[in-house]
Amino acid sequence: MLPRTLRGRVILIAILSIVLGLLASRIAKRVLPIDKRAELAAEAGNFSESESIYWQALQQGPVTVPLTMSFIEAHDRARALYRFAEVVPENMRKMAKIKPQPAMPDDVIDAFFARPELPREVVLIAKLHRGGATPEVLTELEREADKEPPMPWANHALGREAHKDGRFKVAADRLEREAMAFEREDDLEESLMLRLAAGDRAGVVARLNDPRIAARAPARLSFRFAMEQRQYGRAFRYLLPYSFPRPPLGPLALALVSAIAWFSFCARLGQLRLRPRLRVPLYLAAFGLGMLSIPITHYLIEWQELVLHLRQDGTVVRDAIFFILGVGFREELSKLICFIPLLPLLRAKGTSLDIVTCGALVGLGFASVENINYFTHGDLSAALARFLTANFLHMTMTALIATSFAKLGKKDDGFFEFTVTFMTVVVAHGVYDFFAVNPVVSEFSFLSMAVFILLARDFVLIMHDARLRAGRSKPLLPPFAYGMSAVCGASFVYGSALVGPQLAAEAMYLGLLGTVILVVVFVRQLRAL
Numbered sequence: 001m002l003p004r005t006l007r008g009r010v011i012l013i014a015i016l017s018i019v020l021g022l023l024a025s026r027i028a029k030r031v032l033p034i035d036k037r038a039e040l041a042a043e044a045g046n047f048s049e050s051e052s053i054y055w056q057a058l059q060q061g062p063v064t065v066p067l068t069m070s071f072i073e074a075h076d077r078a079r080a081l082y083r084f085a086e087v088v089p090e091n092m093r094k095m096a097k098i099k100p101q102p103a104m105p106d107d108v109i110d111a112f113f114a115r116p117e118l119p120r121e122v123v124l125i126a127k128l129h130r131g132g133a134t135p136e137v138l139t140e141l142e143r144e145a146d147k148e149p150p151m152p153w154a155n156h157a158l159g160r161e162a163h164k165d166g167r168f169k170v171a172a173d174r175l176e177r178e179a180m181a182f183e184r185e186d187d188l189e190e191s192l193m194l195r196l197a198a199g200d201r202a203g204v205v206a207r208l209n210d211p212r213i214a215a216r217a218p219a220r221l222s223f224r225f226a227m228e229q230r231q232y233g234r235a236f237r238y239l240l241p242y243s244f245p246r247p248p249l250g251p252l253a254l255a256l257v258s259a260i261a262w263f264s265f266c267a268r269l270g271q272l273r274l275r276p277r278l279r280v281p282l283y284l285a286a287f288g289l290g291m292l293s294i295p296i297t298h299y300l301i302e303w304q305e306l307v308l309h310l311r312q313d314g315t316v317v318r319d320a321i322f323f324i325l326g327v328g329f330r331e332e333l334s335k336l337i338c339f340i341p342l343l344p345l346l347r348a349k350g351t352s353l354d355i356v357t358c359g360a361l362v363g364l365g366f367a368s369v370e371n372i373n374y375f376t377h378g379d380l381s382a383a384l385a386r387f388l389t390a391n392f393l394h395m396t397m398t399a400l401i402a403t404s405f406a407k408l409g410k411k412d413d414g415f416f417e418f419t420v421t422f423m424t425v426v427v428a429h430g431v432y433d434f435f436a437v438n439p440v441v442s443e444f445s446f447l448s449m450a451v452f453i454l455l456a457r458d459f460v461l462i463m464h465d466a467r468l469r470a471g472r473s474k475p476l477l478p479p480f481a482y483g484m485s486a487v488c489g490a491s492f493v494y495g496s497a498l499v500g501p502q503l504a505a506e507a508m509y510l511g512l513l514g515t516v517i518l519v520v521v522f523v524r525q526l527r528a529l
Contacts, residue, residue, distance in 0.1 A: 006477065020489075065153040155177045168195070171191075243311075257490040263287065271470060278349060291367070308326075329366075338362055396458070412472050492505065
């Protein structure tokens with residue numbers, strides 16, 4: 001059990017987080033833009049509410065094509081869910097937590113889009129999506145799309161229709177025309193991806209060599225094709241923009257809370273207050289180098305795909321190989337590469353405690369950037385579950401590898417110990433991700449938590465050994481407990497602002513389980529530190 005005073009403060013943080021989460025849910029509904037509120041309602045599965053929010057926005061105006069398309073999509077999904085629920089038994093609806101509401105009447109919607117004062121492009125797009133791709137509507141859209149300049153959204157709509165019909169090259173041409181006429185980067189990216197799907201790699205390369213298109217193309221795609229063509233100088237030009245895109249405000253704030261909480265833990269671990277002139281810049285450098293391990297990882301991702309053809313495909317065997325030899329190997333190697341520049345200074349002026357701490361901070365720097373990617377490119381449930389454990393996990397793995405690497409040349413069996421440690425961590429990392437991500441073994445996802453606990457146990461042991469050599473200092477349990485509480489609380493507040501307290505708590509379940517187990521298992525060891 002936690003000491004009484006510490007336990008009381010942790011409970012206070014939990015209560016404060018719950019209160020803030022409830023408030024965040026209400027405040028978000030008032031301050032978030034209408035389109036964001038509708039998007040979040042749809043992500044939570046409440047399509048009727050999403051439809052209602054978009055309808056309110058249409059009434060208030062201005063009526064735009066993106067708003068029209070979003071409303072029609074929300075309406076179609078709400079109607080489909082309601083019809084589906086009508087044929088599902090009530091007990092199954094309760095188990096699946098399906099609470100559909102009737103969609104808006106079609107005659108009301110059709111009457112709205114028949115209003116003469118609406119922009120011409122809105123009327124045409126509404127006809128296309130409401131009445132179907134009739135020859136009359138398509139002919140009218142094509143006439144407007146081929147004008148100079150084209151009507152806004154006409155080429156976009158025709159491109160989407162061609163995509164539905166499997167005419168990828170036609171769709172790519174239409175979307176590219178829309179993108180270049182109105183500087184829409186999303187359409188350009190989709191156009192390039194459709195050319196790839198159609199097998200037109202030469203067309204993609206030609207467009208990426210066109211300065212007008214290259215300036216708007218996604219950095220990820222430009223980097224990948226530069227690597228394929230062995231244009232390494234050009235590839236490095238796109239590597240940093242690809243690795244560090246502008247982050248959304250919410251995930252950035254959450255990552256900062258997590259980074260501050262666990263940096264405080266590492267500062268206590270490394271006894272920063274005893275040698276601040278050395279350790280403050282050293283520890284900050286370790287954290288920064290950890291962030292720079294992200295571009296190295298992205299470089300290795302492309303190299304592994306191009307040379308080793310390591311890709312995730314959803315099968316058990318290939319995914320196991322991908323996560324161990326692909327994800328686990330490249331991420332741990334990247335973090336080790338970024339730790340190595342610190343080693344001369346650590347050997348000259350540091351202690352074993354500094355080595356453990358710097359290794360953990362390199363892992364934390366990597367995790368801080370990766371956390372943002374979780375929320376930007378993944379669903380909320382997976383992002384929250386991984387976010388709660390990823391920081392401590394990366395700190396653990398990098399500290400274990402860094403400690404064994406620092407023993408090279410100092411022990412007769414140093415190379416053997418490092419090799420065993422590195423490969424063990426790589427395999428454990430891959431197994432953790434495999435059971436957390438692969439859909440075939442999703443029912444065994446608890447094994448990810450088992451791997452997490454085993455690695456964390458080894459981390460506690462090397463912390464204990466290093467602190468014994470350095471002499472006793474302030475206990476590690478308080479910053480550990482506060483760090484865990486702050487990360488869990490901030491995650492709940494962020495999730496509540498997006499999808500409400502109940503869905504946020506459900507999304508955090510697996511990550512909270514790992515956190516609770518970690519605290520229960522290691523509280524006694526951490527009290528000794």
